[in-house]
Amino acid sequence: MGLDVGGITLTSPGTTLSMNSGATNWMSVNASGILTRPQTPFMRGQLVGRGSPYNGSGGPLLVTADVNRGGHWDNATGRFTCPKQGYYMVTASGIASATVGYLYVRKNGGDMHSNAWNHTASWHHVSLSAIIFAFPSDWFSWYITSPNPATAGFYGDGGHGMFSIALMA
Amino acid sequence: MGIDIGGAAIVKTAGITLNTALTFDAAGRGNAIDDGVGYSGFQNNGTLYYSLATGWPTNISWWNTGLVGSTGVFTCPVAGVYALGYNGLHRGGSGIPATKNTYGYSAFAKNGVVTYYVHWNQGNAATPNSHWNASGSSVLFSCAAGDTLALFVNRAPSPVGPDCVSQNLGMYPSSLHAIWCRRVG
Numbered sequence: 001m002g003l004d005v006g007g008i009t010l011t012s013p014g015t016t017l018s019m020n021s022g023a024t025n026w027m028s029v030n031a032s033g034i035l036t037r038p039q040t041p042f043m044r045g046q047l048v049g050r051g052s053p054y055n056g057s058g059g060p061l062l063v064t065a066d067v068n069r070g071g072h073w074d075n076a077t078g079r080f081t082c083p084k085q086g087y088y089m090v091t092a093s094g095i096a097s098a099t100v101g102y103l104y105v106r107k108n109g110g111d112m113h114s115n116a117w118n119h120t121a122s123w124h125h126v127s128l129s130a131i132i133f134a135f136p137s138d139w140f141s142w143y144i145t146s147p148n149p150a151t152a153g154f155y156g157d158g159g160h161g162m163f164s165i166a167l168m169a
Numbered sequence: 170m171g172i173d174i175g176g177a178a179i180v181k182t183a184g185i186t187l188n189t190a191l192t193f194d195a196a197g198r199g200n201a202i203d204d205g206v207g208y209s210g211f212q213n214n215g216t217l218y219y220s221l222a223t224g225w226p227t228n229i230s231w232w233n234t235g236l237v238g239s240t241g242v243f244t245c246p247v248a249g250v251y252a253l254g255y256n257g258l259h260r261g262g263s264g265i266p267a268t269k270n271t272y273g274y275s276a277f278a279k280n281g282v283v284t285y286y287v288h289w290n291q292g293n294a295a296t297p298n299s300h301w302n303a304s305g306s307s308v309l310f311s312c313a314a315g316d317t318l319a320l321f322v323n324r325a326p327s328p329v330g331p332d333c334v335s336q337n338l339g340m341y342p343s344s345l346h347a348i349w350c351r352r353v354g
Contacts, residue, residue, distance in 0.1 A: 005172055006181030008193075019185070019193070026185075026197035039197035070198070086200045087207075087232075087351060102345070112231065113211070113347035115256055118301040126303040127256050130347045131209040133232045168351060169200055 037169070041083055043073035044164040047156040053097035053122075054156025060141035061154075063163045073165070078141050080165045082134040087168045090130050092142050094154035094161030095123035101147040103128050108138055123155060131168065140165060206246055207351030208233035211257075215342025218260050219334055220327070224278070224319030225255070227348060236350070242319050243350050245312040250354035253277055253318050256305025257346025259289050260338050269332040273339050276327035277308050278319050283326045284310070301341070309353070320348055 002011030008026070011018050015031035028036050045065040047054055056062065060078030073080045082088065090105050096117045103126055104114045113130040132140065142163060144153050154161060171180035177188040184193040193199040210230035220226075224241030236243045245251060259273065276286035287306050310318060321327035323339040333339060340346055 003172065003179075005179050005185060008181055008185045010179070021197055024197055026193050027199055037197075037199045039193075039199070041198055070196070083196070084194055084198050084200065085202045087205070111344070113209070114345050115303050115305075115347070116258055116301065116345045117303050118258075120300065124303070127305055128347065129254055129256055129305070129307065129349070131207065131349045131351050133205070133209075167198065167200055169204075169353065 035169075040069065040167050041072050042069040042164075042166040043067060043080060044162065045073070045075075046159060046162055047094065047154055048158045050156030052156045053151060053153035055101065055144040055147045055151070055153030058143075058145075060143055061163075063142065080140045082136060082138045082140070082167075084167060085135050086133070088132050088134055088140070088165055089168055090132055090140055090165050091128070092161075092163045093125070093127035096126045096154055097122040097152050098124075099148055099152060101126075101152045102145045104143040104145060105130060105132070106141050106143060107132055107134060109141075123160070126154075204352070205232055205234045207251070207349065208236040208243065209347065209349040209351075210236075210238070211344055211346050211348060212342045213344050218337045218339035218342060219273075219323035220319075220321045220339075222324065225322055225340075225348060229344070240319075242317050245314060245316045245318065245352070247352070248313045249311075249352045251310045251312050251318060251350060252307065252353045253310060253320070253350045254305065254307025255320050255340075255346065255348040256303070258301045258341040259291065259304050260301065260341055266336070269336050270330060271332075271336075271338055273323040273330040273333045274328040275306070275320065275322045275340070277306075277310070278321055278326055279310055279312065280317050281319075281326065283321070283328075284308070286327055288328070288330075305346075318350060 002009040017029045019027040045063040048064040115128045171178045183195045210227040227238040272290035276283045323333040
């Protein structure tokens, strides 16, 4: 028994207040007031089987998703397509080979935020995080640009880095 | 047609909207799309590698509610938990005299008081290091409405490393860094 709003039900099974569409839970607030939204778009992945070092050869980094809630990340294109307007947390980190390179997160192909490395020794830690506003169908990708030597890039054979995107509340 | 609870409406459209702000689309993806509290940006083409007296300035903001970019001070409009973070290039770089220390500090301050800081060391007189080192950190603050948050790099109230101001050491003030803040709870 609950409150039905056009097919969306607001129920209170036990001590948890839940909002569901059929059997799919959209939101819950438990007895401690802790809010969860299990349909939140989210991906997390790493560079796997790309050779090492790896820089995408000028294209987007082909991150392999370990978690891809909603299926908004495409391993083949290296794109996360935003399903909804909002603010997205975007993170990336890895270890980079000598000597120089630039790590970018781009929205619809345009630069948003970047970091870099310039170090004679491999492997050098590089990280990048930002909060990016997006409309539906906007897309995010990570790039490595201007590697020097041209083969410079991230460790690409699993682990040693992580990439993630999530819609914020 | 919706349900009114003391003026706060639960409305069903393609998904559902609570109190005109928290929207769930038809797939159940919910967020408060109008809540733009926070910012994400950087200081582009700056000349100082350390902070102003008030904080790390930001002259490029992709979005911003609550930050005064010229001072680097963010004021919390409502109580809540705020995430604050940065990443960028810490300067060893070229042209640093071998006799100078290249280490420095960055810190997060709440209401002008340092809460946490980190430290990097790129060399000293004995082992000079001219590299650029990517780094960064992030933290969560519990704030009341009106509290201020700021990032400091090699400038009080952050600890200040020897030679860092005289040698203009710290973080590269270009597009090669990001600083961001957002209320997360």
